[in-house]
Amino acid sequence: MKVSVLVRPKAGILDPQGEAVESSLRKLGFSVSDARVGRVVDLEVDAADAAEARATVDEMCHKLLANPLIESYEIELP
Amino acid sequence: MKVSVLVRPKAGILDPQGEAVESSLRKLGFSVSDARVGRVVDLEVDAADAAEARATVDEMCHKLLANPLIESYEIELP
Numbered sequence: 457m458k459v460s461v462l463v464r465p466k467a468g469i470l471d472p473q474g475e476a477v478e479s480s481l482r483k484l485g486f487s488v489s490d491a492r493v494g495r496v497v498d499l500e501v502d503a504a505d506a507a508e509a510r511a512t513v514d515e516m517c518h519k520l521l522a523n524p525l526i527e528s529y530e531i532e533l534p
Numbered sequence: 535m536k537v538s539v540l541v542r543p544k545a546g547i548l549d550p551q552g553e554a555v556e557s558s559l560r561k562l563g564f565s566v567s568d569a570r571v572g573r574v575v576d577l578e579v580d581a582a583d584a585a586e587a588r589a590t591v592d593e594m595c596h597k598l599l600a601n602p603l604i605e606s607y608e609i610e611l612p
Contacts, residue, residue: 462540462574477575480598486590487580494574496540497555502565512564520558 457509459501460532463522464494497521506533535587537579538610539599542572547604575599584611 465471471492478491499516503509513531522529543549549570556569577594581587591609600607 464574464576474575477599478577481577481594484594484597486594488577488594490576490578492576494576496542496572496574497552498542498568498570498572499556499559499566500568516559516562516564516566519562521555 457501457503457506458534459499459509459513461497461499461513461517461521462494462530462532463497463517463527464529465492466526466528469526494527509533535579535581535584536612537577537587537591539575539577539591539595540572540608540610541575541595541600541605542607543570544604544606572605587611 465474473493474491477493478488481488481491499513501509501512503512510531510533517529517531518524543552551571552569555571556566559566559569577591579587579590581590588609588611595607595609596602
């Protein structure tokens with residue numbers, strides 16, 4: 457089953473990459489604010505159904521994909 | 535208006551970060567394949583409506599956020 461995980465820096469956590477993106481976009485003339493950069497991880501997971509896939513990916517997030525101290529994650533199933 | 539942009543390596547493009555994630559997940563005992571890692575960029579954009587926001591962010595993607603030779607992008611509006 458195809459699963460996407462969105463990992464984002466939590467509110468209040470410094471995000472230098474987001475700051476660089478925002479500053480570059482402004483220099484290009486765009487009117488933007490609050491730019492934040494995170495990761496998207498696409499995976500093909502062995503699972504019988506959506507609930508099992510979600511539980512497995514949740515475990516992956518805890519063990520490897522996200523750092524819960526500074527990042528939040530969101531699991532997207534088709 | 536809040537906008538999220540998902541930037542992913544195109545099919546066929548080498549993705550060492552995805553390979554590292556897949557190999558680490560397997561070592562942890564997970565049964566996964568096709569791991570790919572991209573970026574998610576969250577932005578607050580000045581726009582009157584969704585169509586204007588999408589057009590602006592599309593221009594941002596062409597000019598800065600994505601490299602169209604090796605990356606595809608997807609714009610998500612609320």
